[in-house]
Amino acid sequence: MSKLLIGYLYKEDLNLYGDNGNVEVLTARCFGRSIECEVLLIDKGKLTSHNRLSEINLLFMGGGPDSSQKSIYGDFLEEKKPFLLDYVTSGKTGLFVCGSYQLMGDYYRASDGEELKGLGIFKAHTIHFGKNKPRCIGNVRATLTGKISSDPVFKNVNFLEDRIVGFENHGGRTYLDPGAEPFARVTYGHGNNSEDGSEGIILGNCIGTYFHGPILAKNPHLADYLIAKALNVQELPKLNDGFITASYAASKKLR
Amino acid sequence: MLILTLLITRFLRFFIKLFGLGSGGTWPGHLALKIYPGILSDPGIAPSLGTLLISGTNGKTTTTKMLHHVLQRRGFLVITNSSGANLTNGLVSALLQGTPIFSKRRADYAVLEVDEFSLPSVLNQMRVKGVVLLNLSRDQLDRYGETDLILSRWEESLKESNVSFVVLDKSFDYFRNMFFPAGAEILDVESISEKLLQADLTSKFHIKNIKAALATLSFLEIPAEDAVLALSDFQAAYGRGEIINSGGVNFHLFLAKNPASLTTNLKVFEKRKSEFDALLFILNDNIPDGRDVSWIYDVDPSVIFSACKDKEIYVSGGRVYDMAVRLDYAEVFIPEENVSASVQSITNLIKRKSSVKNVAVFPNYSAMLDFRNMLVGRKIL
Numbered sequence: 001m002s003k004l005l006i007g008y009l010y011k012e013d014l015n016l017y018g019d020n021g022n023v024e025v026l027t028a029r030c031f032g033r034s035i036e037c038e039v040l041l042i043d044k045g046k047l048t049s050h051n052r053l054s055e056i057n058l059l060f061m062g063g064g065p066d067s068s069q070k071s072i073y074g075d076f077l078e079e080k081k082p083f084l085l086d087y088v089t090s091g092k093t094g095l096f097v098c099g100s101y102q103l104m105g106d107y108y109r110a111s112d113g114e115e116l117k118g119l120g121i122f123k124a125h126t127i128h129f130g131k132n133k134p135r136c137i138g139n140v141r142a143t144l145t146g147k148i149s150s151d152p153v154f155k156n157v158n159f160l161e162d163r164i165v166g167f168e169n170h171g172g173r174t175y176l177d178p179g180a181e182p183f184a185r186v187t188y189g190h191g192n193n194s195e196d197g198s199e200g201i202i203l204g205n206c207i208g209t210y211f212h213g214p215i216l217a218k219n220p221h222l223a224d225y226l227i228a229k230a231l232n233v234q235e236l237p238k239l240n241d242g243f244i245t246a247s248y249a250a251s252k253k254l255r
Numbered sequence: 256m257l258i259l260t261l262l263i264t265r266f267l268r269f270f271i272k273l274f275g276l277g278s279g280g281t282w283p284g285h286l287a288l289k290i291y292p293g294i295l296s297d298p299g300i301a302p303s304l305g306t307l308l309i310s311g312t313n314g315k316t317t318t319t320k321m322l323h324h325v326l327q328r329r330g331f332l333v334i335t336n337s338s339g340a341n342l343t344n345g346l347v348s349a350l351l352q353g354t355p356i357f358s359k360r361r362a363d364y365a366v367l368e369v370d371e372f373s374l375p376s377v378l379n380q381m382r383v384k385g386v387v388l389l390n391l392s393r394d395q396l397d398r399y400g401e402t403d404l405i406l407s408r409w410e411e412s413l414k415e416s417n418v419s420f421v422v423l424d425k426s427f428d429y430f431r432n433m434f435f436p437a438g439a440e441i442l443d444v445e446s447i448s449e450k451l452l453q454a455d456l457t458s459k460f461h462i463k464n465i466k467a468a469l470a471t472l473s474f475l476e477i478p479a480e481d482a483v484l485a486l487s488d489f490q491a492a493y494g495r496g497e498i499i500n501s502g503g504v505n506f507h508l509f510l511a512k513n514p515a516s517l518t519t520n521l522k523v524f525e526k527r528k529s530e531f532d533a534l535l536f537i538l539n540d541n542i543p544d545g546r547d548v549s550w551i552y553d554v555d556p557s558v559i560f561s562a563c564k565d566k567e568i569y570v571s572g573g574r575v576y577d578m579a580v581r582l583d584y585a586e587v588f589i590p591e592e593n594v595s596a597s598v599q600s601i602t603n604l605i606k607r608k609s610s611v612k613n614v615a616v617f618p619n620y621s622a623m624l625d626f627r628n629m630l631v632g633r634k635i636l
Contacts, residue, residue: 016393018514021552021584028584065401138546167547212549217580242591243583247576254540 002231003036007056009080009100010064011041013072017169019062019097021214025223026058032239035231044075047083058230059087059206063099073116076103081119087206088121093230094206097215101200101208102126102172111171122201122208123177124192133173139254140168140189140211142199145182148225156235157224163187164219165251166211174210176201183207205229218251220244257299257354260291264351278635280340284347295343295380300350302334302362306381307471308369310409311389313516314464315341315368316492318389321460321468322366328485329477331363337492338635341370343377364475371405375412383416387471388423388430389463393550394513402429410434422470424463442470451479456486458526459496461519493635494623501630502606504614507531508626511617512544514553521554521562524615532611533567537598537622538578544619548574556585563587567611570594571601572622598626 008023023039030037040052047053063069084104088094102108104122109115111130118125142164148154149162164184173193176182182192183200191199191210200209209215216223224236264283271279287294294300309319316339323335334353336345346367353362369377371391378386388409391402410433413421418439423430425443435441447466449457456465465486472482491497494510509524511517524531540546559582568589570579575596579589595601605611618626624634 015553017547018549018552021549021581024552024556024584028586065403067401067403167549169547212547214549214552217549217552217584243576243579243589243594247580250574250576 002057003038004030004227004230005052005055005057006037006039007042007053007059008039009042009059009061010044010072010076012043013068014062014064014099016062016064016068017098017167017212018214019212022062022095022097022216022223023060025214025216025220026060026227029220029223029227029239033237035227042080044072044079046079053083056087057092058226059084059092059094060097061095061100062097063101069099069103073103077117077119084119085121088204091204092206093226095215095226096122096206096208097212098170098210101210102174104208105174105201106177108172122203123180124174124201124208125177126172126174128172135169135171136173136190136194136210137169138167138189139165139251140186140191140199141165141252142184142186142189142191142211144184144222145202147181147202148183148222151225153228153234154221154225157228158221159238159241160219160221160245160248163252164211164215164222165248165254166213166215166218168210169212170210174201183209218248220248256291257294257297258356260287260294261351261354261356263287263290264348265356268352278338278340279352280336280338280348280635281342281344282348283351284340284344284349287347287351288344293380294347295350295377298382300354301382302353302365304331304363304475305384306365306367307385307387308367308374308377308383309387309389309467310369310371310374311387312371312392312394312513313519314389314461314467315339317460317495318387318464318467319366319368320492321464321486321489322471324489325468325472325477325482325485326364326366326475329481332360334362334365334367336367339368339492341368342373346373346377372408375408378412378416378418383418385420385422385471385474386413386416386418387467388421389467390424390427390515391429392513392515393553394515394545406433413439420474422467422474424467440474442473444470446470447479451483453483453487456483456489458523459491460489461523494618494627499627499630501602504606504612506535506614506616506626506630508616508618508623510620510623511536512620512623514550517551517554517617518558520617521558525562528562528566531566531613531615533569533605533614534563535569535571535601535605535614535616536578536582537570537572537616537618537626538574539572539619539622539625540574541621543621548577551578551581559585560587567608568593569601569605569614571596571598572618598622598629602626602629 105124182198268279336349420440444466509520
């Protein structure tokens with residue numbers, strides 16, 4: 001089996017809600033199956049210093065407090081855009097959580113009306129309504145849309161359900177453009193905007209989502225799906241997931 | 256107005272105690288603020304030598320207790336909020352309780368731990384002698400929002416205050432660049448020499464808390480040598496290094512309410528690992544804890560692994576399986592029978608094991624209160 005090379009963007013700045021746990025989970029689930037796995041940290045600065053970018057088969061980026069998001073913003077827009085655009089359109093696998101999901105969209109309109117341009121790769125935009133609308137906080141559950149749930153690879157690795165569980169915490173509300181495909185449909189909680197029932201976005205094999213938890217610790221079936229897609233394999237050996245299955249079952253009842 | 260408020264709240268406190276309704280740490284203050292909203296600005300409740308406020312994400316309760324301990328040993332009459340009631344109502348309760356109605360002797364100092372978000376409003380209302388800023392990290396983000404926001408509010412309120420000194424830990428970048436009022440003296444906790452500190456103190460308590468207490472006491476003309484001596488019989492605050500014996504087992508409580516406190520306490524534990532047979536993690540997601548438990552992944556897995564290695568591991572609490580999964584990913588082995596949402600049944604299981612005599616317990620906030628309640632019949636003091 002080939003090797004998983006995880007590209008981890010801005011680890012130092014964007015790690016607000018335990019999201020680095022996602023990378024830990026991917027690494028551990030590879031380790032448990034004797035799949036070779038390595039993490040390549042991509043920080044601020046020119047990408048020319050990395051000579052293995054083309055070998056990355058799973059890209060991860062989280063979110064951070066406002067100050068950290070501001071500190072990476074310029075670099076993200078100027079240095080990373082061509083690479084990311086190419087990465088997503090070529091069908092490679094990626095996961096963008098919260099702040100990075102927002103920045104991958106067209107724009108983010110802050111509560112004072114100021115508009116921050118995004119990369120425009122995800123066909124979506126985000127609006128922060130300030131005090132007019134409450135923050136979207138709490139336990140959240142959603143059903144994966146057909147793109148993933150009907151994928152034979154997902155059916156092979158899924159030992160739970162089509163549902164994902166997690167915790168969300170975002171002030172901005174995201175609206176998908178017509179034709180853009182949501183990652184999941186909310187069954188409990190807010191999702192993208194607490195209006196249209198959509199949660200996240202999926203484009204090619206890249207996912208944008210508001211799910212924390214971390215999402216891959218709470219949803220091992222999704223973690224395995226990403227690993228299988230990244231490695232371009234149809235199935236993966238089973239792991240001993242007793243505690244995880246119990247945690248997933250318990251999370252379905254959280255209020 | 257003050258006298259009336261004092262009389263009414265004394266009366267309330269009497270009833271709370273009479274009917275065993277609690278420690279009286281918050282209700283009297285809550286009522287007092289309704290009757291007399293400006294009470295914190297009233298010089299009648301101010302201690303004669305000054306008020307010290309201790310804030311930060313972690314270490315407030317222990318540092319406050321150390322300051323109280325040393326000042327009392329030096330013969331001062333000191334008001335404190337030892338129950339950890341650190342919102343405005345808790346502070347007012349403590350100050351009211353320490354304010355005499357008929358006698359002449361007024362307290363010398365008030366040493367009060369203050370919630371990070373309450374600090375600015377308290378500073379705006381009260382005349383404060385010194386402020387201790389311990390640290391600031393992620394804690395209950397679903398309730399409080401980002402640390403940047405807290406920091407800017409601290410800065411603003413300090414600028415407008417007339418505090419005479421600020422003690423803080425400059426090893427944190429976010430404190431190094433802070434702006435302070437021109438009149439205030441600033442002391443870095445790192446300026447306190449470690450040579451002074453005895454091993455029995457540093458093995459039990461976080462060194463930063465000891466240093467913060469010593470730095471603060473230096474402003475009150477108490478030399479570090481004397482303070483260290485006074486701390487030689489210092490007892491841990493409830494749930495923070497406290498030992499509870501039950502059914503022949505010593506349960507050592509290490510409050511672990513956020514990534515920084517879990518990491519720090521695992522490292523403190525690591526130094527004394529040979530004294531322990533087992534570790535018990537209890538994770539809840541009640542309102543005082545924050546509903547989001549994803550912070551457990553902000554703790555370096557190698558720190559968890561190293562602490563748990565070769566020890567018996569038990570897991571409990573409302574979010575027991577989240578914690579078990581987290582430990583599992585850190586490559587910690589946990590026997591299935593050692594995992595249960597019921598703290599009572601896990602505690603009973605531990606007591607039945609003859610090989611387990613000393614257990615390090617890492618509970619988050621409400622889990623610590625529940626655990627104490629179960630073993631000693633009281634949540635707080």
